[in-house]
Amino acid sequence: MNTQSDKNIVIVGAGHAGGSLAAFLRQYGYQGRITLIGDEASVPYHRPPLSKAWLKGEIALEALYLKPQTFYDSQNIELVLGNRVVTLDPKEKVVYLSGGESRDYDELVIATGANSRRLNIPGSDLGNVFYLRNLEDAKKLAEGLRVCSRLAVIGGGYIGLECAATARAMGIEVTLFERTPRALERVASEPLSAFLTRYHATKGVEFCFEASVAEILGADRASGIRLTDGRVFQCDAVLVGVGAVPNTELAVAAGLECSNGIVVDEDCRTALPSVFAIGDVAMRPHPLFQRNFRIESVPSAMEQAKRVASYLTGKAASAAEQPWFWSDQYDLKLQMVGLLGDANQHVVRGDIESGKFCIFHFSDDRLVAAEAINASPEFFAAKKLIGVELAEDKARLSDMSVPLNEFIK
């Protein structure tokens, strides 16, 4: 194996993609230099608990780390934290950090992620208007929720829904405002959205759909919101979750093509030699589909990190995976796999009203996606079955007396 002990790999961004890449490189036998640069003060950590267990105060900071601090020393990974790369010089193969330091590289991987899309309406900068992307955001949000009795959530995506669930668990009144006709409009099916909305409603969340927020009201702290239709709602804190914008500034300035993310090929290579991009910032042709995606998920970040680690160590790439995702809200475990795009029919296994079911989505007879609620066995089976033509088995999926492994031939 070519251990390349004289090489120098620099990773810009110490989030899930960047942090995982550093670990995979060592795991795959790379013995050269690794420099992992991140603008946050913390070592790489899991973001998903920030809207759930961590926000509820159920776990400590150290439990969030992808790897303990000692890992980076013992694996000889140079950590440069609390520092931002401000310029990339692809000709000289150098990156410059704020504060003037620089690092040479043989291979560079940009894993700068994405940041919360900011609301740009009057009142957006009032105190107790919160976003949730990173640990610092989460600390501020946690403090704000401690003194909050009524929360306005702007955005019906995963951040909005998960925070609504957590706030309800903390006894906070919640009203959620979503611009489109349903929650998770971009990523979930209509029956799943409908179920989640009903479930949240039974837990006390009030919803306003097709609701655009015109203004956040208040003197120096948010005390209400006004919709474009004139309706006004009281609140004493606001949580905004209206999407994420890829951090492409470094790449743009270096002349890389960016279009809703840094454009890369299947191996996550940019057009510049020795420059890669992975994670939430990467716009990449998914190996299993005929189009480009910028996927914002932990599983995708991990898959791309593995892909680049394989590429750089001469290891064969692992088989591509269908995109998948999970979300925990109250006692609901939502797990989904595949893409809904081509779906034209679905079969439900289980009982939606009982909150334990899996919706299998088909494009004619081919399984293209599945959405499971508290149905891990169905989710695991669907992960293996995506892409398979099920034909007469399609209807039998809804028959709970037929064991799942009958479908996996």
Add this chain to the structure above:
Amino acid sequence: MSHQEYKKWQCATCGEIYDEELGAPDEGIAPGTRFEDIPDTWMCPNCGASKSDFAIYVG
């Protein structure tokens, strides 16, 4: 029977810990089952990541 210490493994995707001493009885994995003896098709019970996404946990 091996008297080697039981190890812990962590899912790199979601952080879930598999403790060899405890096993995962809800999924038919008896307490004391070594990680390498778990079927390769096993997935993280929390998030669904594959077995290959787990690494030794030193915590």
